Amino acid sequence: MRQHLALTVALAAALSVSACAGTAGTDPATDPTPSLNTGQESNPAEAGHGHGTDEHYGIPEVTWDAAAENSVKDTAAKAMGLFARPDVPESTWFADLAPHLAPEYAEDAKYIDPARVPIRKVTDGPAISRDAGNPMTVTATFATDAGRWGMLLHRSGQQQPWLVTAISPQEPTS
Template structure:
């Protein structure tokens, strides 16, 4: 009899805890976590439309002839401004700053233009980018100091191309 009483008390305690955790008896049972089927565009029963039109705040950006012209113009202008070792540091940086990404500008303000070995750009830019990525490109230049490359990025279709790095090209 004692075992039955203890078992009844334990069962009552479990039911009480379940009732507290599950809400009132009039509420429907909570749904389990939605499942995702690999290879499908939509998530099951999560209340959101996950169709192709959902962008999660990523700007709609395309690569076209205008984008290529703009990035080539910016890259050419910046490389000419960069390759001026005889210009005083303050003027050199002031001329470059509007074209630099904030992270690179923070580093570039410490570059001594007298230590930049380029005096003349002889060819370029040759533009390369990853297929499907219209936001970031690499521009490659031939100079009197060898081949140099520049990484440029934009944050949207109508946003300016900004230089993220300028460096000598690694030998292949």
């Protein structure tokens, strides 16, 4: 009895699948040539929903404004002040600086000996520069008693903190 029921269910499933599939060559709307979506056609499933491409690709919407500039300047100044302390014990130096560092740079920075950092005083800065189309990455430059130094900062979203990804001396301009 169970075998008969299972056979009946399998046969009914097979018939319904073949009925949905149709027969080849009888459907005039079928085009065997693949088409290329150039992005100019609209997608009726998304029509009227107001979704931007950022949502679909996971790219955060980030803008540059006065708050972003103030925030990055504050972070850069704080981080450079913590970096330029050659007389602080290594463990304290790193513990104070680490919250302002991107994880990749923090991994490198834990091997920096603060006694070898030549900066004792920041004399000017930060001066911020960025690419016009990139509100997520900036360069901060500082004048110090050890020459000009640069710092690269990045944020991963509008409300995300600015994190230092590099600190290095700048080549003198001649």
